[in-house]
Amino acid sequence: MAAAWLVVLLTVHRLLHLSGVSAVDRSQFPPDFLFGTSSSAYQARRRNLHSTMLHNKSLSELCFFRLKADIWRVTKVSATGMSSLTSKEDIELMHSLGVNSYRFSISWARILPKGRFGDVNPDGVAFYNALIDGLVQKGIQPFVTICHYDIPHELDERYGGWLSPEIQKDFSYFAEVCFKLFGDRIKFWTTFNQPNLSIKFSYMDGFYSPGRCSEPFGKCALGNSSIEPYIAGHNIILSHVNAVSVYRNKYQGKQGGQIGIALSITWYEPFRNTTIDLLAVKRALSFGASWFLDPILLGDYPTEMREVLGQSLPKFTSKQKKRLQSTKLDFIGLNHYTTCYVKDCIFSPCEIDPVNADARVFSLYERDGVPIGKATGAPFFHDVPRGMEEAVTYYKQRYNNTPTYITENGYSQASNSNVTAKDFTNDTGRITYIQGYLTSLASAIRKGADVRGYFVWSLLDDFEWNFGYTLRFGLYHVHYKTLKRTPKLSVDWYRKFLTGSLLRRKFRDESQLHKFNSY
Numbered sequence: 001m002a003a004a005w006l007v008v009l010l011t012v013h014r015l016l017h018l019s020g021v022s023a024v025d026r027s028q029f030p031p032d033f034l035f036g037t038s039s040s041a042y043q044a045r046r047r048n049l050h051s052t053m054l055h056n057k058s059l060s061e062l063c064f065f066r067l068k069a070d071i072w073r074v075t076k077v078s079a080t081g082m083s084s085l086t087s088k089e090d091i092e093l094m095h096s097l098g099v100n101s102y103r104f105s106i107s108w109a110r111i112l113p114k115g116r117f118g119d120v121n122p123d124g125v126a127f128y129n130a131l132i133d134g135l136v137q138k139g140i141q142p143f144v145t146i147c148h149y150d151i152p153h154e155l156d157e158r159y160g161g162w163l164s165p166e167i168q169k170d171f172s173y174f175a176e177v178c179f180k181l182f183g184d185r186i187k188f189w190t191t192f193n194q195p196n197l198s199i200k201f202s203y204m205d206g207f208y209s210p211g212r213c214s215e216p217f218g219k220c221a222l223g224n225s226s227i228e229p230y231i232a233g234h235n236i237i238l239s240h241v242n243a244v245s246v247y248r249n250k251y252q253g254k255q256g257g258q259i260g261i262a263l264s265i266t267w268y269e270p271f272r273n274t275t276i277d278l279l280a281v282k283r284a285l286s287f288g289a290s291w292f293l294d295p296i297l298l299g300d301y302p303t304e305m306r307e308v309l310g311q312s313l314p315k316f317t318s319k320q321k322k323r324l325q326s327t328k329l330d331f332i333g334l335n336h337y338t339t340c341y342v343k344d345c346i347f348s349p350c351e352i353d354p355v356n357a358d359a360r361v362f363s364l365y366e367r368d369g370v371p372i373g374k375a376t377g378a379p380f381f382h383d384v385p386r387g388m389e390e391a392v393t394y395y396k397q398r399y400n401n402t403p404t405y406i407t408e409n410g411y412s413q414a415s416n417s418n419v420t421a422k423d424f425t426n427d428t429g430r431i432t433y434i435q436g437y438l439t440s441l442a443s444a445i446r447k448g449a450d451v452r453g454y455f456v457w458s459l460l461d462d463f464e465w466n467f468g469y470t471l472r473f474g475l476y477h478v479h480y481k482t483l484k485r486t487p488k489l490s491v492d493w494y495r496k497f498l499t500g501s502l503l504r505r506k507f508r509d510e511s512q513l514h515k516f517n518s519y
């Protein structure tokens, strides 16, 4: 009898595999786990005329992506027609998808067009109140990023944005306005979205606003790639600390939310199994998320950064170190998309790497002619599911299993004139990608990682920074002229995953489902 059961189960298991049904299912994650989709204000909405992000300065011909003028023109035309992602329709899409959380950012310039030097904009406040209330009504937990790159243009003009310590005052002012206005309904705040990557793009390569850099990292009119990224980073860390202390001292007690920061965590593997490439991996990790998480959680910058950068890396005063130690955060947000190989550039000659050059490493997506994983629409992301478990486990160990949310993970499709809307909605590559990364995440959780949520980037196709509208990350396809949303196959997959019906389809009887789970 038992043997017969085993045969049945094995056959069903095989069938599930053959039919492309994932082995991962909702029950492998804790019941109160947050599953959501992720977005940012600048990318999902009409362009905000007051904010600084991709104004012309950053569209220098020398930028790494060598952005073509025609992409930008298309971007501009479509951007003016983009509607806000607050429509009842979009909240309804989320509701029917079955997610229990939505990650979005608040446009700083929309709330405070002139930072602390001007008034609160009531239209902006009404906009976010409507969004938050709409989500809460549908049982969708708002998961809010206070700053996802864009800042009021005024702050750039007055004192040079992140390069001035003045911005620490502005950031905590803005954060406090958010806590005061929206905090009664917000249980999750993140101060910043992946400054470890955006700062490099803004001040090391110059391809995000304000487009500053110097050779050999890039060619820009102004900037200093060896110093400015770390000044900006220092101001971000101190801004984070200020905002967290304001929240802890004045709001957390009565509002009862959690506050953290989100970082980009590419996973790195050594190009060759040599000591120098293994050290290159350590450096790449230290110049990545640990640039921010080490000071915030361990009190100072990673030793690898100090060794390479010396005096170019700012120092925390002993007073600031005490504040870091007593403030910290409640959770870590991790944005994870890809793994790459890295090789040493201290003992070996290298070209300049656009993201990792400061760590004296070079990154590659291929070894001996074999790609590290399947290509995606974005040249900088490959499908390498094992990286999720590796990375989550690394940060679990380094930061003593601090509660963690995967604030972004997702897959993009590249547009060109030959691709039809139908090709976009038939997104089996995205299903394979998400399924693989969730399987890897479930394994990390099973081994003890305190991960509490996962967000797909993104609900809708949107504005992908220097790639404009040419990369589509959405579960829903957006027709940029009509703004019509069409579900891709991945919508159906995610919905079935969330309701548990991926399995239930095969096992209508719950007792069989139970047997399958324990097997």
Ligand SMILES: O=C(/C=C/c1ccc(O)cc1)O[C@@H]1O[C@H](CO)[C@@H](O)[C@H](O)[C@H]1O
Pocket: 040, 043, 193, 194, 197, 264, 335, 337, 354, 355, 380, 408, 457, 464, 465, 473
């Ligand atoms: O992670 C990245 C970008 C990485 C990268 C870009 C260019 C390179 O050359 C290398 C890496 O952004 C995150 O992932 C998303 C999808 O991209 C963005 O839309 C989000 O705004 C951002 O949080």
